[in-house]
Amino acid sequence: MFTLLRRLLCLGIILTLIFIGISVFGGGERFRWLGNILKIKSDKVAEKADSIKKTTEDTIWGTAKELKKSKEMEKTVDDVGR
Numbered sequence: 001m002f003t004l005l006r007r008l009l010c011l012g013i014i015l016t017l018i019f020i021g022i023s024v025f026g027g028g029e030r031f032r033w034l035g036n037i038l039k040i041k042s043d044k045v046a047e048k049a050d051s052i053k054k055t056t057e058d059t060i061w062g063t064a065k066e067l068k069k070s071k072e073m074e075k076t077v078d079d080v081g082r
Contacts, residue, residue, distance in 0.1 A: 022030055
């Protein structure tokens with residue numbers, strides 16, 4: 001049990017030192033590429049979500065307009081039939 005905790009603690013310390021070393025000596029450039037990739041992917045997801053939302057809204061409003069027209073036509077047919 002204590003061996004596992006010691007290994008995890010040592011691994012955490014080593015990873016922290018590596019992260020700090022890369023940040024200081026690399027100027028963070030090695031981490032920026034990851035941020036750029038995530039930004040590009042999130043922009044694509046946002047555009048896709050916007051297009052889905054627009055399509056859904058258009059479909060809902062289009063269906064509502066068609067329903068309104070059909071009710072108006074039904075009323076007109078009823079008036080003519082009387």
